[in-house]
Amino acid sequence: MFARSRIRCMGCSREYGDREILYTCPSCGSLLEVIIDPPKVTLEAFQGRPLGVWKYAEFLPLEDGMELVSLDEGGTPLYPCDRLAKWTGVRKLFIKYEGANPTGSFKDRGMTLGVTKAKSLGSKAVACASTGNTSASLSAYAARAGLTCYVILPSGKVAMGKLAQALMHGAKVISVKGNFDEALKLVMELSTKMGIYLLNSINPWRLEGQKTLAFELVDQLGHVPELVAVPMGNCGNISAIWKGFGEFADAGLIPRKPRMYGIQAEGAAPVINMLRKGLESLEKVVNPETVATAIRIGNPVNWPKAVRAIRESGGLYDSVTDNEIIEAQRLIAYAEGIGVEPASAASVAGVRKAVSEGVIPKDSEVVCVCTGHLLKDPEEVISVCGRPVEIPPDLRAVSEMLMRTP
Ligand code: F0G
Numbered sequence: 001m002f003a004r005s006r007i008r009c010m011g012c013s014r015e016y017g018d019r020e021i022l023y024t025c026p027s028c029g030s031l032l033e034v035i036i037d038p039p040k041v042t043l044e045a046f047q048g049r050p051l052g053v054w055k056y057a058e059f060l061p062l063e064d065g066m067e068l069v070s071l072d073e074g075g076t077p078l079y080p081c082d083r084l085a086k087w088t089g090v091r092k093l094f095i096k097y098e099g100a101n102p103t104g105s106f107k108d109r110g111m112t113l114g115v116t117k118a119k120s121l122g123s124k125a126v127a128c129a130s131t132g133n134t135s136a137s138l139s140a141y142a143a144r145a146g147l148t149c150y151v152i153l154p155s156g157k158v159a160m161g162k163l164a165q166a167l168m169h170g171a172k173v174i175s176v177k178g179n180f181d182e183a184l185k186l187v188m189e190l191s192t193k194m195g196i197y198l199l200n201s202i203n204p205w206r207l208e209g210q211k212t213l214a215f216e217l218v219d220q221l222g223h224v225p226e227l228v229a230v231p232m233g234n235c236g237n238i239s240a241i242w243k244g245f246g247e248f249a250d251a252g253l254i255p256r257k258p259r260m261y262g263i264q265a266e267g268a269a270p271v272i273n274m275l276r277k278g279l280e281s282l283e284k285v286v287n288p289e290t291v292a293t294a295i296r297i298g299n300p301v302n303w304p305k306a307v308r309a310i311r312e313s314g315g316l317y318d319s320v321t322d323n324e325i326i327e328a329q330r331l332i333a334y335a336e337g338i339g340v341e342p343a344s345a346a347s348v349a350g351v352r353k354a355v356s357e358g359v360i361p362k363d364s365e366v367v368c369v370c371t372g373h374l375l376k377d378p379e380e381v382i383s384v385c386g387r388p389v390e391i392p393p394d395l396r397a398v399s400e401m402l403m404r405t406p
Helices: 053-059 082-088 107-120 133-145 160-168 180-194 204-210 212-221 236-250 270-277 303-312 322-336 342-356 378-385 395-404
Strands: 005-009 032-036 078-080 092-097 125-129 148-154 172-176 227-231 259-265 316-320 365-370
Touching: 032 204, 053 107, 053 212, 053 236, 078 212, 082 092, 082 322, 082 342, 092 212, 092 342, 107 125, 107 133, 107 204, 125 133, 125 180, 133 148, 133 160, 148 160, 148 180, 160 172, 160 378, 172 180, 204 212, 204 236, 212 236, 212 365, 227 236, 227 342, 236 259, 236 303, 259 270, 259 303, 259 342, 270 303, 270 316, 316 322, 316 342, 322 342, 322 378, 342 365
Parallel strands: 092 365, 125 148, 148 172, 227 259, 227 365, 259 316
Antiparallel strands: 005 032, 078 092
16 A cells, blocks of 8 residues: 655656665765655545554655564644744634654654664664754654664754654664764765765655655545645755645645745744745755754755745745744743744744745745744743742742732
């Protein structure tokens, strides 16, 4: 019931078999992508199956009899958010809440596929560099599969919740005194040299799991959304979601595709800078900086795929400041009851900015992908909200305090 697949180079179109371990094209060095033949299915085929990554097995590139490594990922809520719609100025706004995944971020969609693939290829160890969520997810799925997991993190810049997950799931965690881009370069060299299976988003199999977010949106809305806003870091997710819509369209299941809106943090916005300047290649940001540490990336490896998604979809792109991110994060939390980490809030902040500049029409229906859970970064919360006041445990003091608090 799984799709037959092969790997194709984005640059020279050369094709490779589905059991070759490759991260870039051996011939020209470009990014690789998984190609599946569009399955002959109707939407009815999916009815009655639980919402989640594996609901869409016909679109997933695996072989029958494979042992799936799963923690029941995907199937995340799509919340209608009327107060946020009002705040941003659009007619309808939905949050696709990826914080509800097993390890609290969208990465789980990719890791169920990626670690299943690693296992079927006979790998004994997996590795990644990470701003935090990839490492939290990979370490959990590696534990589930019984594989050794190596994680390389930029020292001092990984949120505490994410680090806690990687440590407790038993990954071998190494902090390097450098940023994510340097950590990724290192782990790519190491994995090739030591035969460890690499599960950063440069691995095209991982993105196959992440594309299911598009399928779920069609399922949950009952139609194709007009605009999907996605925070961009290493640029895998927006590419994967766009691929998902493309495959549903190729299979004749949807009549059109949405516009994709890619958003970066102002201090880490190489793709936005490139598009603004009309360049055809990326100018790295050497010292990326943002409160949204998940997307603190200056040299995103998947930029060609993200640029293609934005251009092909007739989409939008912009950057938002740390203040705009924090303002949106707070509003999502207290106006809608949805707790997200800073990077996730960039999608909502980006929509507000685009509406105020007249780039998104006010009668639009928008889906904001909120990629990670609030609890991932408790230190940011305390720095933004402050600590609660401490008083003696007596009734008068507590009553006085309550009267004073607005
Ligand atoms: N939001 C969150 C919460 C993330 O953790 C990431 C990426 C993104 C958005 C951006 O997604 O890289 O596919 O464009 N985090 C990676 C990590 C880089 O290592 O956890 P992307």
